[in-house]
Amino acid sequence: xxxxxxxxxxxxAIVDFxxxxxxxxxxxxxxxxxxxxxxxxxxLWCEKPAYIQLDxxxxxxxxxxxxxxxxxxxxxxxxxxxxxxxxxxxxxxxxYQGDDSELKVLATGILSAYSGITxxxxxxxxxxxxxxxxxxxxxxxxxxxxxxxxxxxLRYLESNAFTCYIVSGGxxxxxxxxxxxxxxxxxERVVGSSVGVTFADGNLVTTAQPEFLNDGPVKPVRxxxxxxxxxxxxxxxxxxxxxxxxxxxxxxxxxxxxxxDREFAYEAGAEKALKMAESEGWTVASMRSDWAEVFPx
Amino acid sequence: xxxxxxxxxxxxAIVDFxxxxxxxxxxxxxxxxxxxxxxxxxxLWCEKPAYIQLDxxxxxxxxxxxxxxxxxxxxxxxxxxxxxxxxxxxxxxxxYQGDDSELKVLATGILSAYSGITxxxxxxxxxxxxxxxxxxxxxxxxxxxxxxxxxxxLRYLESNAFTCYIVSGGxxxxxxxxxxxxxxxxxERVVGSSVGVTFADGNLVTTAQPEFLNDGPVKPVRxxxxxxxxxxxxxxxxxxxxxxxxxxxxxxxxxxxxxxDREFAYEAGAEKALKMAESEGWTVASMRSDWAEVFPx
Numbered sequence: 001x002x003x004x005x006x007x008x009x010x011x012x013a014i015v016d017f018x019x020x021x022x023x024x025x026x027x028x029x030x031x032x033x034x035x036x037x038x039x040x041x042x043x044l045w046c047e048k049p050a051y052i053q054l055d056x057x058x059x060x061x062x063x064x065x066x067x068x069x070x071x072x073x074x075x076x077x078x079x080x081x082x083x084x085x086x087x088x089x090x091x092x093x094x095x096y097q098g099d100d101s102e103l104k105v106l107a108t109g110i111l112s113a114y115s116g117i118t119x120x121x122x123x124x125x126x127x128x129x130x131x132x133x134x135x136x137x138x139x140x141x142x143x144x145x146x147x148x149x150x151x152x153x154l155r156y157l158e159s160n161a162f163t164c165y166i167v168s169g170g171x172x173x174x175x176x177x178x179x180x181x182x183x184x185x186x187x188e189r190v191v192g193s194s195v196g197v198t199f200a201d202g203n204l205v206t207t208a209q210p211e212f213l214n215d216g217p218v219k220p221v222r223x224x225x226x227x228x229x230x231x232x233x234x235x236x237x238x239x240x241x242x243x244x245x246x247x248x249x250x251x252x253x254x255x256x257x258x259x260x261d262r263e264f265a266y267e268a269g270a271e272k273a274l275k276m277a278e279s280e281g282w283t284v285a286s287m288r289s290d291w292a293e294v295f296p297x
Numbered sequence: 298x299x300x301x302x303x304x305x306x307x308x309x310a311i312v313d314f315x316x317x318x319x320x321x322x323x324x325x326x327x328x329x330x331x332x333x334x335x336x337x338x339x340x341l342w343c344e345k346p347a348y349i350q351l352d353x354x355x356x357x358x359x360x361x362x363x364x365x366x367x368x369x370x371x372x373x374x375x376x377x378x379x380x381x382x383x384x385x386x387x388x389x390x391x392x393y394q395g396d397d398s399e400l401k402v403l404a405t406g407i408l409s410a411y412s413g414i415t416x417x418x419x420x421x422x423x424x425x426x427x428x429x430x431x432x433x434x435x436x437x438x439x440x441x442x443x444x445x446x447x448x449x450x451l452r453y454l455e456s457n458a459f460t461c462y463i464v465s466g467g468x469x470x471x472x473x474x475x476x477x478x479x480x481x482x483x484x485e486r487v488v489g490s491s492v493g494v495t496f497a498d499g500n501l502v503t504t505a506q507p508e509f510l511n512d513g514p515v516k517p518v519r520x521x522x523x524x525x526x527x528x529x530x531x532x533x534x535x536x537x538x539x540x541x542x543x544x545x546x547x548x549x550x551x552x553x554x555x556x557x558d559r560e561f562a563y564e565a566g567a568e569k570a571l572k573m574a575e576s577e578g579w580t581v582a583s584m585r586s587d588w589a590e591v592f593p594x
Contacts, residue, residue: 032483119521163485172522172525173525176525186329186525187524187525187526188460188523188524188525188526190525194522196518197518197521198514198518199514199517199518199540199543199544202543202544203544204517204518204521204544217495217496220496220501221493221494221495221496221501224416224494224501225469225491226485226523227484227485228469228470228473228483228484228485228487229484229485243496246496246499247496247499247500247501
């Protein structure tokens with residue numbers, strides 16, 4: 001097991017922890033309480049040069065701008081139409097640094113981008129996106145942008161009777177159509193941000209009303225809603241994962257993006273999390289040193 | 298299987314449906330899509346003479362009134378202190394008939410009744426309540442107020458690879474501490490109304506803010522949030538279950554409380570659902586005729 005992890009203290013720490021909680025003794029945890037939570041963007045799949053979901057949204061915003069010149073003059077439609085990824089990336093980075101001004105402009109566009117369709121139609125559009133679109137620089141489809149050591153870790157935990165959930169700031173209904181195929185995680189174990197849906201004529205239809213931004217202190221709240229349990233294992237990579245880590249009693253794994261050759265090297269949006277890993281004794285997984293492979297071959 | 302159900306059209310309809318969706322052919326449903334949703338109050342456990350959760354809340358409100366005379370003069374504390382169940386029952390019945398005025402007064406008291414404690418402490422109080430309190434008229438503890446034919450139905454569906462969820466207007470965190478023991482349903486498969494919880498100092502703490510009233514058109518929305526799937530089987534008993542039934546493609550079972558000898562006979566709050574069962578072809582389970590037993594012996 002864990003053959004895509006290089007031998008060393010990170011791999012040993014994971015294996016030691018799993019051994020302790022599955023072996024009768026003081027650290028034993030009953031199988032039903034072996035809950036593991038995984039962030040998605042930057043933890044299970046690549047989030048650079050931009051969130052995959054931003055690509056999905058930008059294509060829709062650009063199409064809306066092309067159909068309506070009044071929209072094309074405004075943000076976020078103007079940035080989407082010109083492919084100005086930096087505007088989008090800056091809005092999110094500023095959010096993690098405490099400035100929500102541009103995120104709010106972005107959110108208004110995002111919230112209405114796919115409003116007024118059934119959840120099944122929304123899922124079909126997500127599925128079509130993943131079938132068509134490739135990562136802009138990695139020469140692979142987005143569905144091949146999951147990290148093989150992390151997918152292997154999901155299986156390793158499951159083989160030790162853990163139940164794994166994805167708990168992401170990304171959209172619940174954006175992830176669900178692909179998480180089973182990419183990660184072996186079914187829709188009922190995907191927790192994410194959500195836009196409200198409403199019941200109409202026997203169907204659920206998307207609205208433009210925000211429901212949950214599943215980030216930071218909201219993550220533990222939504223984990224409780226979904227599971228009614230406190231996790232024993234958490235994996236994340238950014239400042240938005242800190243509270244999920246703090247809520248977790250057990251093992252905390254922070255993915256460190258330090259591999260410019262095989263993926264991307266960055267600490268923006270993870271500065272506080274990396275400091276806390278040191279002060280709180282969380283385990284840091286260096287992509288460069290700890291991972292034998294990054295992506296599926 | 299289903300030995301607590303009398304032979305007849307209701308039992309036959311259930312068995313026929315399960316046979317069809319589990320047998321290769323035009324009606325076959327893949328195991329992962331065999332989602333069943335069960336209302337709780339009046340569907341899985343007895344809801345008369347009052348919701349069990351009202352008893353839990355009234356005891357707390359009465360204790361608050363005893364500790365604070367200013368509270369004791371106001372509703373809902375006055376009704377709780379005098380054991381005036383009718384005031385509480387009327388507030389809920391009026392809600393189902395479209396008048397929310399008293400429910401709002403009730404809700405304010407309910408929302409703050411258990412605010413400011415950790416979710417673990419809340420669960421401990423629920424557990425203590427169920428360990429101590431008995432049903433006021435049925436001469437049994439509340440944990441023995443589950444309907445054995447319905448619990449048997451949960452097991453029957455599970456033995457046919459269905460995954461069963463509770464989807465109740467009752468409190469998510471009121472049900473969770475007892476659903477595993479009473480029904481074999483773990484906390485991650487309990488969907489209910491919720492009061493907001495907030496992350497503080499590494500813990501989740503209850504607030505007095507309403508989050509979801511999981512009733513009527515909200516039920517399909519919360520089912521989608523929890524499962525990401527459309528149910529194939531739904532069981533309910535009241536007007537608050539109508540939209541959940543409409544969202545379900547497959548089998549709809551409506552429990553009809555027509556057994557004054559063994560339980561209670563009433564249609565208040567279920568008038569519309571009983572009419573729709575007829576017009577929409579839902580299956581009605583008569584407690585009197587279809588159930589060989591009601592409660593555990």
